[in-house]
Amino acid sequence: MSKKITIAIDGFSSTGKSTIAKLLAKKYNYVYVDTGAMYRAVTLFAKQNGFVDKDSLKKEALIQCLDKVTLSFCFNDELGFAEMFLNDKNVENEIRTLEVSQLVSKVAAISEVRKKLVAEQQNMGRDGGVVMDGRDIGTVVFPDADLKLFMAASADKRATRRYKELIDKGDKVSFEDILFNVQERDRIDSTRKDSPLVKADDAIEFDNSDMTIEEQFERICSLVDQKLAKS
Ligand code: DC
Numbered sequence: 001m002s003k004k005i006t007i008a009i010d011g012f013s014s015t016g017k018s019t020i021a022k023l024l025a026k027k028y029n030y031v032y033v034d035t036g037a038m039y040r041a042v043t044l045f046a047k048q049n050g051f052v053d054k055d056s057l058k059k060e061a062l063i064q065c066l067d068k069v070t071l072s073f074c075f076n077d078e079l080g081f082a083e084m085f086l087n088d089k090n091v092e093n094e095i096r097t098l099e100v101s102q103l104v105s106k107v108a109a110i111s112e113v114r115k116k117l118v119a120e121q122q123n124m125g126r127d128g129g130v131v132m133d134g135r136d137i138g139t140v141v142f143p144d145a146d147l148k149l150f151m152a153a154s155a156d157k158r159a160t161r162r163y164k165e166l167i168d169k170g171d172k173v174s175f176e177d178i179l180f181n182v183q184e185r186d187r188i189d190s191t192r193k194d195s196p197l198v199k200a201d202d203a204i205e206f207d208n209s210d211m212t213i214e215e216q217f218e219r220i221c222s223l224v225d226q227k228l229a230k231s
Contacts, residue, residue, distance in 0.1 A: 003231045004030065004129030006144075007224065008137035010197065011151030013101075013185045014158035016208060016216070017133040020151075022081050023217050025131045028224065033124050035134035035141070036104075037084040038071050038117050040095035043107040045069050045086055052103050063112045071120065098166065098173050101181050105188035108135075114194055135189055138200035147227050148203035149220065157209045158182050 007024060009017045018034055025032035046052040051062040073082035074090070083092035094100070107113060114136075121141045125132055132141065138148035159179035166173050189197040199205060204223065208216050 004127070005146035005224070005227055005231055006125055006128050006142050007131045008142050008145035008148045008200075008203075009131065009133040009151065010135055010138050010148070010199070010203065011206075012153070012158065012197070013182055013189070014162040015151035015153050016161070016213065017151050019213055020149075020216060020220060021131045021133045023213075024220065024224065026080065027221065028129075028131075030129045030131050031124070032081060033073070033121060033130060033132040034082075034084070035117065035121055035132060035137065037073075037092075037095060038120070039108040039113070040100050040104050041071050041084050041086040041091055042066075042069055042113055042117070043100050043104040044091055044095050046107055047100070047103060052107060054102060057106050059110055062107070063110065066112060066116055069116075071117075096169075098171065098177065098181065101185070105185045105192075109188065109192040109194065111194045118195075135197040136195040138203050139198060140195045143200070146231065147223060148200050149223075150199040150203040150205045152205060152207045153209040155179060155183050155186070 007030070009021050011017050018036075021032050021034070024030065043052065046062050049065065051058045051065070068087075070087050072085045072088075074085055075082045083090055084095055085091065118136075118141055121132060124130065125142060134141070138145055138150070156179070159175065159182045162182065163173065163175050163178045166178070206216060
């Protein structure tokens, strides 16, 4: 029997990483870990405690309280994926708002936050059989991952997808704000000092601006099958 491999999916925001990761986890019966949700949950904690808003970041105060942040995932059978819990409260919806998206890159740039979350992520994936998506999975969290994918798409396409998702959920947002947020997060995530978003040398890049989910999934499954045949 082939071993369970580790699949790392990195890339820019709203490139459909989580959609592909969830489909892969379902097909191969692997655990899916959405590391962006973890950074979002810490951001929600920081916002609720007055450590971050659009104009300020109380970095030292947040660092002092990091041991009060407990993150966990709980699989929801109906939804077919694991929801994010912050200190035992389901925050899956609250972490997806535009407001949290506008603050998360500031919080994710703090080294102490990254250190805590990377350790938790490495622990969750230590036995393999995991699909993890984020920004630094193939470079920092699992530099020896069996398969590394790097997703990209034009900012316009990504903003259009994200806008539709939020509007469908009933959020009142403008397309311009979403486009600005996508571009601003690209900028902060790619230029931060600690673990910036970069493609790992051995990652396979997918520009999915003009690809359907089905096309991507088919191609990625054949890459996974090749890896499994060799393992
Ligand atoms: O995947 P996402 O858009 O939900 O991620 C939210 C933010 O979290 C993203 O803008 C940058 C940060 N992030 C990170 O720094 N490292 C990760 N592994 C995952 C996300």
